[in-house]
Amino acid sequence: MLVGHQPKDFLLAVSGLTVSFDGFKAVNDLSFYVEENEIRVIIGPNGAGKTTVLDLICGKTRATSGSIQFRGQELTRLRENEIVQAGVGRKFQTPSVFEDLTVFENLEISFPRGRTVFGSLTFQRDDTVKQRVEEVAEMIFLKDRLNTYADQLSHGQKQWLEIGMLLIQDPDLLMLDEPVAGMSVSERAKTAELLNRIIKDRSVLVIEHDMKFVEDIAHKVTVLHQGQILSEGTMEHVKNDPKVIEVYLGH
Amino acid sequence: MINSRFFNRSELLGFLALAVLLFLILPLSLDIFRLNLVAKYLTYAFVGIGLVLCWGYGGILSLGQGVFFGLGGYCMAMYLKLEASSVANTKIQSTPGIPDFMDWNQLTSLPFFWKPFHSFPITLLAILLVPAFFALIIGAAMFKRRVGGVYFAIITQAIAAILTILIVGQQGYTGGINGITDLRTLHGWDIRTDHAKFILYFVEVVLLFGCIVAAQFIRLTKLGRILVAMREQEDRVRFSGYSVANFKIFAFCAAAVFAAIGGAMFTLEVGFMSPSFVGIVPSIEMVIYTAVGGRMSIFGAVWGALLVNFAKTSLSESFPQLWLFGLGALFIAVVLAFANGLSGIWADHVQPRIDRLLASRKSKSAAGMIADGAPAE
Numbered sequence: 001m002l003v004g005h006q007p008k009d010f011l012l013a014v015s016g017l018t019v020s021f022d023g024f025k026a027v028n029d030l031s032f033y034v035e036e037n038e039i040r041v042i043i044g045p046n047g048a049g050k051t052t053v054l055d056l057i058c059g060k061t062r063a064t065s066g067s068i069q070f071r072g073q074e075l076t077r078l079r080e081n082e083i084v085q086a087g088v089g090r091k092f093q094t095p096s097v098f099e100d101l102t103v104f105e106n107l108e109i110s111f112p113r114g115r116t117v118f119g120s121l122t123f124q125r126d127d128t129v130k131q132r133v134e135e136v137a138e139m140i141f142l143k144d145r146l147n148t149y150a151d152q153l154s155h156g157q158k159q160w161l162e163i164g165m166l167l168i169q170d171p172d173l174l175m176l177d178e179p180v181a182g183m184s185v186s187e188r189a190k191t192a193e194l195l196n197r198i199i200k201d202r203s204v205l206v207i208e209h210d211m212k213f214v215e216d217i218a219h220k221v222t223v224l225h226q227g228q229i230l231s232e233g234t235m236e237h238v239k240n241d242p243k244v245i246e247v248y249l250g251h
Numbered sequence: 252m253i254n255s256r257f258f259n260r261s262e263l264l265g266f267l268a269l270a271v272l273l274f275l276i277l278p279l280s281l282d283i284f285r286l287n288l289v290a291k292y293l294t295y296a297f298v299g300i301g302l303v304l305c306w307g308y309g310g311i312l313s314l315g316q317g318v319f320f321g322l323g324g325y326c327m328a329m330y331l332k333l334e335a336s337s338v339a340n341t342k343i344q345s346t347p348g349i350p351d352f353m354d355w356n357q358l359t360s361l362p363f364f365w366k367p368f369h370s371f372p373i374t375l376l377a378i379l380l381v382p383a384f385f386a387l388i389i390g391a392a393m394f395k396r397r398v399g400g401v402y403f404a405i406i407t408q409a410i411a412a413i414l415t416i417l418i419v420g421q422q423g424y425t426g427g428i429n430g431i432t433d434l435r436t437l438h439g440w441d442i443r444t445d446h447a448k449f450i451l452y453f454v455e456v457v458l459l460f461g462c463i464v465a466a467q468f469i470r471l472t473k474l475g476r477i478l479v480a481m482r483e484q485e486d487r488v489r490f491s492g493y494s495v496a497n498f499k500i501f502a503f504c505a506a507a508v509f510a511a512i513g514g515a516m517f518t519l520e521v522g523f524m525s526p527s528f529v530g531i532v533p534s535i536e537m538v539i540y541t542a543v544g545g546r547m548s549i550f551g552a553v554w555g556a557l558l559v560n561f562a563k564t565s566l567s568e569s570f571p572q573l574w575l576f577g578l579g580a581l582f583i584a585v586v587l588a589f590a591n592g593l594s595g596i597w598a599d600h601v602q603p604r605i606d607r608l609l610a611s612r613k614s615k616s617a618a619g620m621i622a623d624g625a626p627a628e
Contacts, residue, residue, distance in 0.1 A: 058490060084492035096487040098480040105476050110491045114473060117501045120493075123473040165491065 010069075011036050011203045012057070012173055017066035019056060026052045028227040030066070034173070039204045041214045043238075044224035045248050050207045051093065053224070054175050057205075058090040059083045070173065085115070089171030093178050093207075095158035099151035103142050103161060106150055107133045110165040132168060139197065140164035141190065156187035160194065167198055174198070175205045180213055192216055211249075223248060257467065261602060265550040266463070273456045283445045290452045290520040292560035293459055294320075297513025299541040299552030300466045301506030306538070307546035308475060309502040310482030311399070315407030316510045316537045318414050319382040321529030323511025325418075325425075326381055328524035329365060330374035331434035331442075332426075351433070356423030365424075371438050378515045379508055386507035390500035397496075399485075408531055415530035430525025434518070442519055455516045459553070462509055466549050469505065478502055510537075539582045545594030554593055 012034040019027045027049045034040050042050050055061040057068055059080040068075040075083055084090075098106050111132060114123035137143045140160040145153070150161060159179060166174055179195065180188045192213060195204075199217070208214050214221065214235065221238045223230040225248070231241040238244055258266055277289055298316050305311050336350045344354040349361050367373045389410065393403055418425045426432070434442070441447060469475055477498055481488045489495050518524045527533065536559075544555020559581070567574040589595055 060486070060490075079494070080489045081492050081494045084490055090490050092486070096484045098483050098487065100479050100483060101476055106480075109473070109476060109480055109488070112492060115492045116494075117474065117497050120474040120477055120498075121469070121472050162487075165487075169492065 009035065011038075011071060012205075013067075013069040014053075014057070015067050015069075017053075017056060017063055017068065019052060019061060019064045026227050027056065030224075030227065030229060032222055032229065032232065034203050034205060037201065037203055039199055039206070039217055039219045040222060041206045041208055041218040041220075042222050042224055043208065043211075043214060043248065044230070047226075048224040049227040050224055051177055052227075054090060054177055054205065054207065057083075058088055058175065060090075081115070084169065084171075085112075087172035089166040089169045089174050091162050091166055091174075091176045091179065093181065095155065095162050097150045097153075097158050097161045097165070100149065102147050102149055103137065103153070104133055104146040106161055107136055107164055107168050110168045112169055136164045136168050139167065140194065156183045156191070159183065159187075159191070163191075163194065163198070171202065173203045173205065177207045178209065179206065180208065180210055188213070257471065261598070262467075262550070269463075269550055269553060270460070273459070274453075278449075278452065283448055286452055287448045287520060288564060289557070290448070290455055291517065292557050293455055293553070294513040294517040294520065295537055295540055295560060296459060296553040296556035297462055297516070298506075298510040298537045299544060299556050300462050300549055301509030302538060302541040303546055303549050303552045304466055304469060304478070304509075305502045305506035306541065307548075308470065308478040308482065309499060310478075311499055311502060312404045312538070313407045313503065313506065313534075314404045314531070314538060315409075315411040315534050316506065317411050317529045317531075317534035318407070319386065319507040319510035320514035320517070320533070320537070321414065321418075321524070321526070322382040322385060323378045323514030324518045324524040324528060325431065325514075326368070326374060326378045326511075327515035327518040328431040328434060329368040330371065331437060331518065332431050333365065333368055334437070334439075335433060335435040350426070350431070352426045352429070352431075353423055358423045362424050378511055382507040382511035383504045386504040387500060390503040391496075394496040394499040394503075399499075408534065411529060411531050411534045415526045418526040418529065426525075428526060430523055430527070432523040432525075434522050437519065443522060448520070451516075451519050455520065458512060458516065462512065463549055463553070466505075466509070470549070474498065474501070536578070539578060539585075541592075542585050543581060543592050545592030545597075547591055548594030548598075551592055551594030551597075558593070 010033045014033070015031045017027055017030040018025060030049075030053065032040075042053065044050050052061060056063050057075060059075065059078060063076050066076070070083075070086060070088060073086055075086070075088070078086065098109070101109070108125065108129060111129055113129075114120045134143065134146070137146055140163060142153075142157060142161060142164065145157075150158065153161060163176070163179065176195075180191050183191060188210075195217060206214075206217070218235050220233065221235050222232045223238055223241075223244050230247065231238050231244045233241075239249065273293075278286060281289065298320055302313070302316060305313060332350045336348065338348040341347045341349070341351065341354070344351065346354055346359045349358060353361070367377065389407070393399075393406065398406065419428045421427075436442065442451065477488060477493060481495055481498060485495055488498075514524075514528070517528065540555040540559045541552050542555070543559050544553065545551030559578070563574060563578070566577060570577075585592055591598070
């Protein structure tokens with residue numbers, strides 16, 4: 001294990017992270033560091049372990065060994081909901097919204113208050129909640145659809161709704177798994193605009209295949225291959241790395 | 252539609268219709284024997300209301316609600332039995348003052364866990380707390396380990412089977428297969444008279460409406476919406492910062508408490524409690540009542556319990572062998588064709604027609620009023 005001294009200014013410090021499924025190491029001794037307000041994009045071929053890395057950080061998958069430090073807190077020991085409360089938000093690849101609830105109710109559930117059983121029984125829909133929900137709904141282009149049930153939304157709108165649900169959580173680290181996948185061209189442009197707006201005061205970890213999109217937003221790019229880091233640096237650096245061209249970009 | 256009212260228009264109508272039926276029509280039109288039968292049917296409505304929350308909203312299918320129905324019923328029965336087993340009543344026994352079945356099984360003193368049931372307040376508390384505590388243990392053991400869906404259903408069914416075997420096997424402590432019978436008075440008040448049955452019917456209906464209001468309250472809080480959310484996207488709820496297990500435990504415990512109230516009322520209405528209301532078959536029947544009524548509708552659960560039991564009584568009188576097949580067929584029909592049961596049929600087919608009828612009448616009266624557009628649910 002690689003647990004040494006890390007400078008304190010890293011928001012997220014992943015070190016020596018390994019997970020093996022029946023002997024297969026999906027992520028193998030991985031270390032990387034994300035700074036405050038950094039936008040990091042993870043790219044890599046299919047099966048490189050990108051989604052697994054996000055799963056490990058948000059607690060969906062348990063690490064076999066290694067450590068994930070978020071603001072000095074060890075995430076590998078926390079449960080999913082505690083990780084969320086620590087300030088890590090996660091968007092899934094397929095839009096996961098609550099289809100039997102309205103847009104308003106979807107956003108309201110993500111509002112960070114009354115998260116215990118008792119708290120949710122006594123939760124009041126007061127002005128703070130309403131204002132915040134409306135504010136976020138406007139950002140995600142769903143202001144006039146607050147009373148629509150989420151199953152009536154288009155694929156792109158569902159993706160926005162899920163992004164909105166993360167926004168209302170106000171996480172310090174936002175993790176997005178292919179936020180523009182399956183979107184139409186116009187939806188894609190709107191999403192890029194949306195992401196550019198919401199990533200301002202937080203760190204973001206994005207998995208994306210759309211290279212143009214990556215170039216637009218990334219501060220730094222990490223290329224994963226077979227559960228390990230193949231290359232890391234600016235987009236310019238990564239693009240010209242012969243190893244990266246061979247396994248990923250060349251195709 | 253953001254609805255801040257406690258009942259929307261169609262729920263209010265449902266509430267009033269049920270109140271008129273249970274408080275006026277049935278007591279005025281039925282003789283005491285039939286009214287007592289209705290009271291017996293309604294005890295299952297309590298279980299149904301719990302299942303609506305736990306299964307309909309939370310997506311947690313429990314095939315073991317008979318356990319909680321039975322625990323509530325047995326708690327009540329133990330109190331009544333102790334009252335009926337006073338030293339004066341049991342002086343022919345070799346140990347007077349203990350229930351007759353204990354005497355038959357050579358017990359010479361009251362077991363420790365029977366002793367608290369001498370007290371009526373403790374009994375009332377036990378009716379609520381024993382099932383809740385039991386549900387808490389099962390729920391914590393299952394949901395914290397992420398056991399859910401079919402596995403949970405099977406385990407609850409197994410628990411129902413185990414409890415039945417335990418009750419039957421421990422004859423000296425529980426009355427065995429016969430259950431706890433020959434119950435007479437509640438706090439000195441004879442529950443076997445027609446007058447008492449009449450009063451008990453109304454007590455039960457009031458309690459039922461209390462449970463309806465409680466369930467509706469839970470449904471309308473954020474917790475109610477989290478239950479729906481959990482049923483669809485458990486992970487999204489988890490990653491919105493909620494402990495999914497705790498919410499499931501809550502729903503399961505709430506359902507257990509509702510079922511237990513029904514069980515305790517059953518003991519009072521029918522005058523005995525036996526393991527035949529605890530096991531697998533009654534537990535599954537309770538799920539069927541709820542499914543037929545509509546697992547998403549609190550009122551539907553009450554109607555389902557009433558109608559299926561009414562059909563059961565009338566059909567099993569004439570075709571005793573066929574009834575179980577009929578019940579099975581009914582369940583399959585509901586699952587295949589009407590996923591939301593009777594209340595779904597009402598909301599999708601009957602309600603719109605009534606609305607249209609009302610709307611056309613309204614427009615005729617030229618008031619030009621706009622329908623308030625409340626959601627059908």
